[in-house]
Amino acid sequence: MELSVLLRIYRHGQQAALRYANEMIETQNWPEEGRVEILTEVWSRATDWFSLCVEQLITAYAEERERWLRSALTRRRQQVEAVLRGDAVDVTAAETSLGHPLRRRNTALVIIADSETDGTTGLEESAVRLAAALGAPRPLLVPVGSRTLWAWLATDHTPDLTLLNATTRPKDIRIGIGITANGVEGFRSSHREAVAALQADARQLVLYSDVELVSLLSADRTALSTFIDRTLGRLADDVHAPLRDTVIAYLAEGVGGASTKLGLHRNTVRYRLRQAEDLLGHSLETGRLELHLALVCATADTQSAN
Template identity: 35%
Template sequence: MTAHLVVQFGERIPELPRDPTLVDLLNGSAGSNLETLAHLLHGHVPVDEIQAPAAAVEYARRLAQRGTPPSALLRAYRLGQQLILRWANDEIARRVADPALALQTSHLLTETSFQYVDAVSEDVMSAYQTERERWLANRSAVQRETVEALVRGDRLDLAATETALGYRLRQHHLGLVLWTAGAETGLADSERLLARLGQRLGAAGHPLFVPRDRDTAWAWLPIGRSAEVDTAAIAEVLASDADGIRVAIGTPEAGEPGFRATHLGAAAAHGVVQLGQLDAPVVSYAEPSVRAAAMLAGDLGATRRMVARTLGDLAHDTDAAARMRETLLAFVEDRESYVATAARLHLHKNTVKYRVDRAIEARGKPIGEERLDLELALVACRWLGPEVLRAGAGVG
C-alpha cells in the first residue's frame, strides 16, 4: 500500500519534489501514517491521542524548506485517504458476505480515517508553518548579509555567494527598490508585484527579494543575456497592479559588478524621490535628469546655493514659479523650440512664449548665460523640490 500511495502521489501531485531524498522521506511518511492508522483501527491508540508520526513531520519540514506549496501536502493526505478507502471497500466487498456487517465496517473505516487525517494534517501543517517561518528568517538573514557584502564590493566566492542567495550572478540584472506607505501587507504586496514584473519582462529565473524594513525592499530581476528592458511594460504593470507601491529602477548591468551597479542606480533614484517627496509610481535611473539629480543630492548645500544664484526669483517654492521652471526646462531641453515645447507640455505656443519670457525676467539673466548651471538648477528643482528651493512669495 505504501508503494502504491507513493506512485500515485508522484503522478497526481506534480508539486511534490521528485528527487531521491524527498521520495525516500515520502515513503517513510506514507508508511508511518499507514502503520499509525492501523494501530488506531486496532484500538491500540485512543482517538484523542493521535499525533503525526515523526517521519510525516520531518517530510512536512523538508517541503517547507523547499518552498513546496502547503496545498500539495494537504492534497497528499486527502488523496491518500481516498485511495485507502477505495482499497478497503474493495476488500470488504470481497471478504464480508453479510451486507449489514460490510456497511458497518465501511462506516467505521470512513469515520476513523477522517478523524485520523483531521488530527494528523493539523500536526503536519503546524510543523510546516513553523519550519517555513524559521527557514525564511534564517535564509533572509543570510541573504541580507550576502547582499550587503556584494553592495559594499567585498571579494566573495562566486559559487558560495550564488548558493547563499539562491540567485545566479553570472547574467544581466535589473536592480529595483520597492517601497510602500506603511501598509500592513506592504512587503508581501511588493514581492507579488516583483513576480508580476518578472513575468511581464520575461525574467530568466526567480527574482531576488530582500526586505530592508517593514516598508522597503531591495530586489533584482534576472534578465539573462540581454541588457534591454522594456520600461513601457514596467509602467503598464505598475499602472494596473501597483496598488500604492512605488518602484525605483536601476539600469541593466552584467555579472557580479553589475549586481552592485544596478542596485546603486536604483538606490540613487529612490533617494531622489524621497528627498523630493515625489509621488511618482516609478522612477528610473536610466533617465538622465534623475542621474543628474542624484549627483546634485550628494551636496545639498552647494546645490541650494547654485539654484539660488542661477535662478534668482525662479528659485522660490510657489506654484507660479514651478510652472515657469517646468516650461523653461522643457524649452531648454527642446533646443529652445516653442513648437516642440508646446507639444510636449500640451500647451499653446503663445502660452509657452509667455511663460518663458516671464521666467527669463524672474531669473534676471538670458538663457544663454550660465546655460549649464541653468539646466542643472532646473533639474534640481524638478526632482529635489523643497530641499533646494527658497520659501517666500517670489514671482506671482
C-alpha cells in the same frame, strides 16, 4: 518532505495497524458480537490517535518550515550583502546559492510599503508583476524588514521601463529603479542607484536615470535649495513651471526641438523664453550650465512635492 507525503505515511500506518487488528481478531475463536465490539473500539482509538498525530505533525511541520525559511532568507540576505559590499565572492557559487545569474544585465529595484504590513508578501507580488510587465524572468527577492524589499531583474537586454504604468503597481508602495548594468558590478551599482532614487524623489515610481543629477547634487538639501533660489530667482516660483519646462527643452534641443517636444508654436516658445529672461534678469546663455542644472533640480523638487 512535503506535508502531503508525511500525511500519506501516517495514513498508511493507520491502515496497516487496522489490517493487523482485523487479522488478529479473525484468528480468535470469539463470538461475532465480541468481534464487532472489539473492532469498533480499535477503529475508534485508531481514529483518535491518527487525528491527534496529524494535528501534532502539522504544527511541528509549520514550525520547522518557518525556521527553515527564516534561515534560508537569512543566508540569502547575507550572501547578497557580501556581494553589495564588494567582498571576495565566488560568483559561480553565489549564483548557485541565490538562484540568480549575476553575470547577466541586472536592474535593481527597491520597493517600500507606505505603512506597516504583515510581511513582504505583497511587495514580492508587486516585484513579480513588475518583472512580468517588463518581460523579465522571476526576480531575485530579498526582504529587508517588514516594509522593504530588494529585488533584481536579470536579463540579456536593457528592459524598456516605459512599459511600467499605474496598472503594474499598487498605490501604497514606492519603487526606486536603478540603471541596468552588466555583471556583478552592475548588480551593485544598480542597487545603489535604486536606493538613491527614492532618496532624491518622493514619487511612487522613480527611475534613477530621471533623477541622477538631482541625486548627485542633493547630498545637502539646504544647499541645493539655496542654489535653486539663487540661480532661478523669481523663475523658481510654482506659477512659472511652464516657463521652466520651456527653458529646459530649449537648453536641451533649441527652439525647434522645444516647439516639437512641447507641442507649441515656435513664436510661443520664443515668447516664453523672453519672459524667463525677464524674470532671471539676464540672458539664458549666461551661466547656461548652472541654469540648466537648477531648472532640472527645481522640476524634480516640484514633482516630488506633488
